[in-house]
Amino acid sequence: MKTQTKLNKIFLFVSLLAIGFAACKRDLKERTANIEALNPINADTNAGNWKPILLSKPDEFAMDAPIAVSSPDYKLELLEIKSRQNQITDAERDAMEYWASGSVMRWNEILRELVAKYNLPPYQNADGTYPIPSAANPFAYPNFPFSNPPYAARAYAYVSAAQYDALVAAYHYKNVYKRPKPAETDKTIQELIPIAKGYCYPSEDAVAAGSAAAMLTLLFPGEQEFIQQKLAECKNARILAGANSRSDMDAGEKLGRAVAGKFIARARTDKAGSAVGNATDWAKFESDAIAKGETPWISQESPKRPPMLPLFGKVKGFFMDSAEVASQRPAAPPSTNSDQFKTETEEVYKYSKEYNRTNLAIVHRWADGVSTYTPPGHWNAIACEDFIGQHWSEVRWARNLALLNMAMFQAAICCWDAKFAYYNPRPSQVNPKIKTWTGLPNFPSYVSGHSTFSGSAARFLGHILPSKAGDYDAMADEASNSRLYGAIHFRSDIEVGLTMGKAIGDKAIALAIIDGAE
Amino acid sequence: MPLIKKSIPLIFCLSFSFFVSAQTDLDGIMMTKKNLCIGPSYGHSSWKKYWEGELLRTNENIGTISTSMVNIMGNYGITDNLNIIFGLPWVKTSASAGTLHGMQGIQDLSLLAKYRFYNKEFKKFRLSAMGQVGVSTPLTNYSPDFLPLSIGMHSKNLMGRLIADVQHKTWFATGSFQYMVRSNVQLDRSSYYTTRLYLTDLVQMPDMWNLNFRAGYRKGEMYLEAVADKWNTVGGFDIRRNDMPFVSNNMDAFRVGVNAKIPIPKVNGLTVVANAMQTLSGRNMGKSLMYTAGFFYILDFSKKKA
Numbered sequence: 001m002k003t004q005t006k007l008n009k010i011f012l013f014v015s016l017l018a019i020g021f022a023a024c025k026r027d028l029k030e031r032t033a034n035i036e037a038l039n040p041i042n043a044d045t046n047a048g049n050w051k052p053i054l055l056s057k058p059d060e061f062a063m064d065a066p067i068a069v070s071s072p073d074y075k076l077e078l079l080e081i082k083s084r085q086n087q088i089t090d091a092e093r094d095a096m097e098y099w100a101s102g103s104v105m106r107w108n109e110i111l112r113e114l115v116a117k118y119n120l121p122p123y124q125n126a127d128g129t130y131p132i133p134s135a136a137n138p139f140a141y142p143n144f145p146f147s148n149p150p151y152a153a154r155a156y157a158y159v160s161a162a163q164y165d166a167l168v169a170a171y172h173y174k175n176v177y178k179r180p181k182p183a184e185t186d187k188t189i190q191e192l193i194p195i196a197k198g199y200c201y202p203s204e205d206a207v208a209a210g211s212a213a214a215m216l217t218l219l220f221p222g223e224q225e226f227i228q229q230k231l232a233e234c235k236n237a238r239i240l241a242g243a244n245s246r247s248d249m250d251a252g253e254k255l256g257r258a259v260a261g262k263f264i265a266r267a268r269t270d271k272a273g274s275a276v277g278n279a280t281d282w283a284k285f286e287s288d289a290i291a292k293g294e295t296p297w298i299s300q301e302s303p304k305r306p307p308m309l310p311l312f313g314k315v316k317g318f319f320m321d322s323a324e325v326a327s328q329r330p331a332a333p334p335s336t337n338s339d340q341f342k343t344e345t346e347e348v349y350k351y352s353k354e355y356n357r358t359n360l361a362i363v364h365r366w367a368d369g370v371s372t373y374t375p376p377g378h379w380n381a382i383a384c385e386d387f388i389g390q391h392w393s394e395v396r397w398a399r400n401l402a403l404l405n406m407a408m409f410q411a412a413i414c415c416w417d418a419k420f421a422y423y424n425p426r427p428s429q430v431n432p433k434i435k436t437w438t439g440l441p442n443f444p445s446y447v448s449g450h451s452t453f454s455g456s457a458a459r460f461l462g463h464i465l466p467s468k469a470g471d472y473d474a475m476a477d478e479a480s481n482s483r484l485y486g487a488i489h490f491r492s493d494i495e496v497g498l499t500m501g502k503a504i505g506d507k508a509i510a511l512a513i514i515d516g517a518e
Numbered sequence: 519m520p521l522i523k524k525s526i527p528l529i530f531c532l533s534f535s536f537f538v539s540a541q542t543d544l545d546g547i548m549m550t551k552k553n554l555c556i557g558p559s560y561g562h563s564s565w566k567k568y569w570e571g572e573l574l575r576t577n578e579n580i581g582t583i584s585t586s587m588v589n590i591m592g593n594y595g596i597t598d599n600l601n602i603i604f605g606l607p608w609v610k611t612s613a614s615a616g617t618l619h620g621m622q623g624i625q626d627l628s629l630l631a632k633y634r635f636y637n638k639e640f641k642k643f644r645l646s647a648m649g650q651v652g653v654s655t656p657l658t659n660y661s662p663d664f665l666p667l668s669i670g671m672h673s674k675n676l677m678g679r680l681i682a683d684v685q686h687k688t689w690f691a692t693g694s695f696q697y698m699v700r701s702n703v704q705l706d707r708s709s710y711y712t713t714r715l716y717l718t719d720l721v722q723m724p725d726m727w728n729l730n731f732r733a734g735y736r737k738g739e740m741y742l743e744a745v746a747d748k749w750n751t752v753g754g755f756d757i758r759r760n761d762m763p764f765v766s767n768n769m770d771a772f773r774v775g776v777n778a779k780i781p782i783p784k785v786n787g788l789t790v791v792a793n794a795m796q797t798l799s800g801r802n803m804g805k806s807l808m809y810t811a812g813f814f815y816i817l818d819f820s821k822k823k824a
Contacts, residue, residue: 028716028720028722109715122760123760141759142759302579303578364707365708437664439762
């Protein structure tokens with residue numbers, strides 16, 4: 001009987017442990033949740049003089065003068081702020097705090113989310129061919145787009161660059177119209193978040209939102225409802241916070257959309273739409289490689305999938321034209337018949353054979369494959385998380401992300417140009433014993449996309465945040481090596497890719513030095 | 519000399535996709551006081567078809583996924599009514615097609631306490647009921663982020679199970695219900711997409727429950743039973759079209775199978791066990807056929823040393 005009591009106690013104890021374990025609910029802390037509000041040290045009120053990317057001048061798109069702060073209509077706008085502040089809900093407060101971290105950063109995160117969502121290769125047709133997503137019918141399977149790394153690199157560049165130009169225009173008009181903040185006109189309005197110095201018409205948050213929403217609708221046409229909902233949330237948040245009145249927001253959105261129109265027109269003719277190529281193109285890459293006496297790349301997927309965006313090397317970037325891309329193409333990789341190629345294949349086989357948990361973590365940290373925001377998105381995440389502590393203005397955020405993303409877009413173009421000029425096989429094609437520690441990308445090996453993206457991003461970010469330059473270089477090296485450790489790239493692919501990427505990063509730095517922001 | 523007493527020990531492992539558990543956590547019988555039943559088993563499961571969400575499909579880029587497992591299991595009777603059960607599996611996976619590398623290694627140690635709180639003989643049958651709590655924890659730093667080739671999910675789990683067992687002469691039936699709370703899982707990467715983008719390396723794992731029913735013939739050391747088994751994930755999300763599986767998917771399965779235990783003649787305490795389980799329906803799971811075989815030996819520590 002005594003033993004029985006003791007056992008009951010043990011059982012009770014274990015049960016209590018169980019309840020305790022279950023009770024400690026497993027919440028996640030996301031890195032950019034509940035971060036501090038954007039509160040620029042320098043409001044960059046002169047940013048209207050910075051050099052835009054596509055705009056010929058900051059007032060290329062005309063902007064109506066705001067209604068006078070003394071007008072009855074404006075008084076109604078102020079009344080709207082006060083009445084909404086009086087009945088603020090918890091959900092509204094959460095949205096307000098979310099957007100207070102910065103419109104440019106939040107739209108960058110939204111774009112990353114859409115890239116991850118749409119980064120799925122289409123399933124094959126019954127006859128073993130593959131369907132191609134259509135922008136004309138984004139809701140039909142396969143949904144448009146397949147936001148693979150080149151598509152994503154271009155999307156990040158266009159969204160960031162459009163935001164930057166729209167913000168240069170906005171900062172120009174702020175100083176033209178000089179509208180004071182709502183709380184300066186009506187002292188009873190509370191400012192619920194920190195608000196940058198300078199004038200409030202148009203709202204920089206709305207300009208960033210309007211330009212992003214317009215670009216995203218082009219790039220992710222199946223997401224209009226989601227994009228509109230985010231836009232409305234962003235605009236509401238600023239009004240509720242007492243930072244802007246409704247006309248600041250509406251005018252800002254309108255200006256953002258107008259500037260984005262110029263980028264949309266460019267994007268429609270930048271040749272990305274034809275980068276998929278056709279069966280004749282695909283066959284020619286193979287026959288050209290054979291004619292040179294090389295082993296051509298062959299898809300390792302089953303059924304064989306056409307290579308990813310083979311004509312992306314012809315897309316019009318922001319830094320280099322097609323002729324310059326071709327002229328700066330890296331030298332050919334080691335011939336597939338050479339001893340060096342054999343040696344490099346052996347090296348990959350060594351990484352395939354030997355399980356190493358540290359290397360596997362590196363491979364997976366940088367894999368950025370299917371269902372992720374891709375390597376350019378990963379570098380956007382790194383950049384944004386480091387930018388948060390810098391207390392920059394919205395326009396500086398946009399400018400730095402625009403240069404970063406234009407560099408990675410150019411990196412994608414140059415990398416794809418090399419891949420399809422040389423059409424080099426993957427290690428596991430030439431040695432089927434090579435098994436990979438991550439998914440094998442479906443396009444030629446030389447040069448490594450991860451290495452090119454990372455080289456360009458690390459080099460440019462090192463210019464923006466010199467105290468972290470060493471860290472960025474180390475990250476780029478690690479990202480680059482991860483493809484060798486994963487047994488999907490040769491050493492030549494990663495080394496040449498990294499060098500090429502750094503040269504492209506230098507082009508972004510050259511632009512940064514002369515745009516008036518430094 | 520080891521003795522088999524009135525309760526019948528039977529241990530072998532069964533794998534549920536990536537979960538490995540002890541037979542004895544599912545059955546309605548107890549190990550006798552100061553007896554240890556211990557032994558190895560080998561299991562193999564494979565699947566060519568899998569459910570992508572609710573769509574049954576094949577994938578030529580992985581072919582057939584095979585999982586082999588060696589499991590050391592033990593069940594010790596602290597008293598006739600309180601048993602401690604442990605399991606320690608080594609798992610190896612491979613894909614028959616495509617380029618993805620298989621994985622292998624020691625998986626999760628599970629430790630369970632099983633307590634019989636009710637045991638009564640009626641005129642025509644005997645009825646018993648048991649409660650069980652346990653934990654499992656990964657013993658190595660394997661990656662759960664390489665499904666379907668990861669050797670496990672790498673969560674720490676807390677399990678509670680209620681078991682009812684009824685026996686009439688040599689016929690018996692056992693039913694049990696388990697709830698499993700799973701800890702967050704840490705990935706090597708800093709973000710992932712499920713139904714939205716997460717900017718963290720931690721993944722919240724949905725809980726799971728299991729309903730298990732088994733019935734058959736039980737006499738002396740012999741044992742023959744049919745099993746029906748339902749695993750359900752509480753929450754989680756579906757694999758999207760042509761996506762890869764992910765740790766926090768909504769993994770469900772309904773399986774049926776048979777178990778047999780045969781005593782080895784003339785070797786007291788030695789038993790051979792065999793098991794086969796077929797997944798009939800599921801969600802975000804392989805449609806697997808699994809079999810296991812093993813042998814176990816009973817050591818009796820109850821006798822005083824001379």
